[in-house]
Amino acid sequence: MQNTSLQFKKQVTVKLADVRLQDALSRLQTRFVGGRAAVISEIHDLQETRNAAAAIRDRVLNNLEQWLLHFEQQATARGAIVHWAENGDDANRIVAEIAAQYGVKTAAKSKSMVSEECGLNDALEQAGVAVMETDLGEYILQLAHEAPSHIVAPVVHKNKEEIADLFAEKHHKPRKTDIAELCREAREVLRPAFLNADMGISGGNFLVAETGSVLIVTNEGNGRLVTTLPRVHVAITGIEKVVPTLEDVTTLLRLLPRSATGQSITNYVSVLTGTKNQEDHDGPEHFHIILLDNGRSSLVGGEMQEMLRCIRCGACMNHCPVYQNIGGHAYGWVYPGPMGSILTPMLGGIEKSPDLPNASTFCGACAVVCPVKIPLPDLLRKLREKQMQRGMKSRRETFMLKAWAWLALHPKIYALASRIGVRIMHLLGGREKLIHTLPGAGGWTDGRDFPAPSGKTFRELYQQGKHK
Amino acid sequence: MNARDNILGRIRSAQQSATAQTLASHLAQHPRGPLPPQPDNLLACFKKQALKLSSDVLEADDVGEIPSLLARYLNERELPVRGVCWPAFADMQWSAAGLEMQSRPARNQDLVGVTGAFCAIAETGTLMLLSGAETPATTSLLPETHVAVLAPRRIVATMEDAWDLLRREQNQPPRAVNFISGPSRTADIEQTVTLGAHGPYRVLLIMAPL
Numbered sequence: 011m012q013n014t015s016l017q018f019k020k021q022v023t024v025k026l027a028d029v030r031l032q033d034a035l036s037r038l039q040t041r042f043v044g045g046r047a048a049v050i051s052e053i054h055d056l057q058e059t060r061n062a063a064a065a066i067r068d069r070v071l072n073n074l075e076q077w078l079l080h081f082e083q084q085a086t087a088r089g090a091i092v093h094w095a096e097n098g099d100d101a102n103r104i105v106a107e108i109a110a111q112y113g114v115k116t117a118a119k120s121k122s123m124v125s126e127e128c129g130l131n132d133a134l135e136q137a138g139v140a141v142m143e144t145d146l147g148e149y150i151l152q153l154a155h156e157a158p159s160h161i162v163a164p165v166v167h168k169n170k171e172e173i174a175d176l177f178a179e180k181h182h183k184p185r186k187t188d189i190a191e192l193c194r195e196a197r198e199v200l201r202p203a204f205l206n207a208d209m210g211i212s213g214g215n216f217l218v219a220e221t222g223s224v225l226i227v228t229n230e231g232n233g234r235l236v237t238t239l240p241r242v243h244v245a246i247t248g249i250e251k252v253v254p255t256l257e258d259v260t261t262l263l264r265l266l267p268r269s270a271t272g273q274s275i276t277n278y279v280s281v282l283t284g285t286k287n288q289e290d291h292d293g294p295e296h297f298h299i300i301l302l303d304n305g306r307s308s309l310v311g312g313e314m315q316e317m318l319r320c321i322r323c324g325a326c327m328n329h330c331p332v333y334q335n336i337g338g339h340a341y342g343w344v345y346p347g348p349m350g351s352i353l354t355p356m357l358g359g360i361e362k363s364p365d366l367p368n369a370s371t372f373c374g375a376c377a378v379v380c381p382v383k384i385p386l387p388d389l390l391r392k393l394r395e396k397q398m399q400r401g402m403k404s405r406r407e408t409f410m411l412k413a414w415a416w417l418a419l420h421p422k423i424y425a426l427a428s429r430i431g432v433r434i435m436h437l438l439g440g441r442e443k444l445i446h447t448l449p450g451a452g453g454w455t456d457g458r459d460f461p462a463p464s465g466k467t468f469r470e471l472y473q474q475g476k477h478k
Numbered sequence: 479m480n481a482r483d484n485i486l487g488r489i490r491s492a493q494q495s496a497t498a499q500t501l502a503s504h505l506a507q508h509p510r511g512p513l514p515p516q517p518d519n520l521l522a523c524f525k526k527q528a529l530k531l532s533s534d535v536l537e538a539d540d541v542g543e544i545p546s547l548l549a550r551y552l553n554e555r556e557l558p559v560r561g562v563c564w565p566a567f568a569d570m571q572w573s574a575a576g577l578e579m580q581s582r583p584a585r586n587q588d589l590v591g592v593t594g595a596f597c598a599i600a601e602t603g604t605l606m607l608l609s610g611a612e613t614p615a616t617t618s619l620l621p622e623t624h625v626a627v628l629a630p631r632r633i634v635a636t637m638e639d640a641w642d643l644l645r646r647e648q649n650q651p652p653r654a655v656n657f658i659s660g661p662s663r664t665a666d667i668e669q670t671v672t673l674g675a676h677g678p679y680r681v682l683l684i685m686a687p688l
Contacts, residue, residue, distance in 0.1 A: 041669035062511040094482035147666035231662035231677025256641040261511030275602040279657035289611040291583040311492030
């Protein structure tokens with residue numbers, strides 16, 4: 011997928027003014043934030059479980075080469091074929107080659123954000139393979155030629171009226187607006203795609219090193235269908251998704267669906283190991299697993315390694331006041347919200363996403379809800395430091411920071427300057443006590459008024475209080 | 479250099495690799511993480527959780543009751559009385575209860591699928607099914623109604639217990655281990671939960687002393 015995060019600020023202005031999007035985002039907040047809160051307390055000892063989950067991820071990441079090799083060995087022993095891809099183009103080429111090898115004409119796909127990274131669908135279409143997205147959200151996006159705006163709920167930015175219009179136009183059927191009827195219609199349209207597909211493509215939520223298995227969590231059942239019916243199954247996922255044992259993955263499964271959608275467990279958890287036996291009636295004859303790097307290995311062993319713990323639940327974006335107001339498309343790539351503000355610059359290049367590390371108020375909500383305890387605000391701050399070191403900040407911002415640093419080191423001048431400053435701002439506020447425009451702070455006052463200070467500094471007020 | 483060597487080489491040079499010994503001991507011990515408290519009554523806990531996830535639960539005192547229980551369930555909902563079952567249930571008195579049940583893997587047109595289960599998990603009201611020649615995966619997936627017949631003695635407390643049971647009885651996981659927790663669902667349109675996405679619209683659990 012094309013990275014357009016350079017346009018972040020322009021996109022934000024558009025998204026803030028989009029009434030329909032704002033309505034859709036408010037729904038996400040109640041359903042996902044409320045849903046998580048309702049079930050996360052079911053976990054007997056939440057903090058201990060989060061600590062254990064972080065430790066499980068760290069165990070693998072601190073010794074990633076050995077765990078990857080063990081996974082590869084176990085998966086191969088069970089008949090799967092493991093491929094390694096440096097980047098998206100590499101992965102697309104491998105899938106196209108697998109398709110050619112088995113004479114694949116049609117593929118049915120369940121939701122995979124890693125495949126979105128690669129732009130796999132376009133590449134396969136070019137290679138002459140018809141690809142059908144089967145996750146309801148991804149199917150809607152494929153019909154509309156749009157990108158996902160959330161990693162768990164990809165079509166959160168659309169309301170049912172838009173989807174009803176889209177289905178009526180593309181399916182050539184009477185327009186329906188009842189959500190259950192829309193789902194039924196999609197089911198009926200997509201069923202033949204599962205039955206006729208030569209190849210099933212899935213992601214992989216986890217790779218279990220102990221057994222060489224790919225584990226996927228789904229609710230719709232499409233993940234089971236694409237990994238059961240077609241004669242070829244290709245699973246594509248990131249190299250960081252390895253987990254040592256079945257017990258380890260179970261600990262993570264207590265957290266993932268609760269954090270993601272407020273479910274104690276997803277409808278389906280499928281642990282897929284090797285190919286079908288000769289006497290089996292179903293299951294793929296050929297099972298290929300593609301492990302994608304695409305910049306991930308550059309995080310290993312460094313100060314950003316904790317980001318690789320991520321299990322893609324989406325809780326950080328659901329709880330982020332920035333995401334809640336601008337939605338996922340503004341971020342410009344596959345991964346939005348706090349995790350995306352780190353992954354997009356780390357995987358795609360810091361220079362290409364200058365605004366993302368700054369798209370955070372550092373309120374810390376993301377770190378509080380993260381099931382694997384990624385210190386997201388700390389990592390964002392480290393990225394800002396990197397930007398500073400690389401001279402990516404504007405001259406104005408650099409000057410302001412230097413001026414502030416100088417003032418902070420000269421307390422008497424700082425006190426004097428702030429005494430003058432608050433008095434001027436108090437006057438500017440007038441009777442309303444609101445400042446409508448402030449020179450040099452248009453970024454704030456263009457969208458809202460600035461509350462005027464009382465006219466005295468904190469130190470002055472503190473002194474007054476002491477003498478009372 | 480190929481991609482595999484490049485990727486693994488970069489990782490190796492970025493970190494001090496631990497010895498394979500630490501892998502072996504962790505794999506051999508496969509320690510459990512923090513667990514929920516053990517429920518007093520596995521069956522009651524399982525039923526409660528299964529109902530929460532929109533499964534239906536019926537109890538049979540005797541295996542012979544299963545066909546009539548199922549017939550009543552289907553008739554009450556005006557559902558078709560034709561379907562397919564796993565070979566293990568081929569000899570049940572289906573036709574005596576007015577059901578037409580074939581012992582074969584499910585196809586697209588089949589509307590009722592009867593399966594067993596390897597075991598069930600009380601913590602989340604979940605079924606654990608193993609794929610195999612006698613236990614086709616399509617039977618729990620393609621039909622609109624999935625009926626699972628389950629022995630209460632096969633209910634375990636947690637997924638960790640289920641893995642131990644699998645290690646004891648099967649040695650290694652089959653091609654597919656499917657954990658099923660209620661009917662398929664989607665909330666992709668306006669985050670409104672709708673039952674029956676690509677899999678079954680309903681899941682009926684029949685508890686019976688198998």
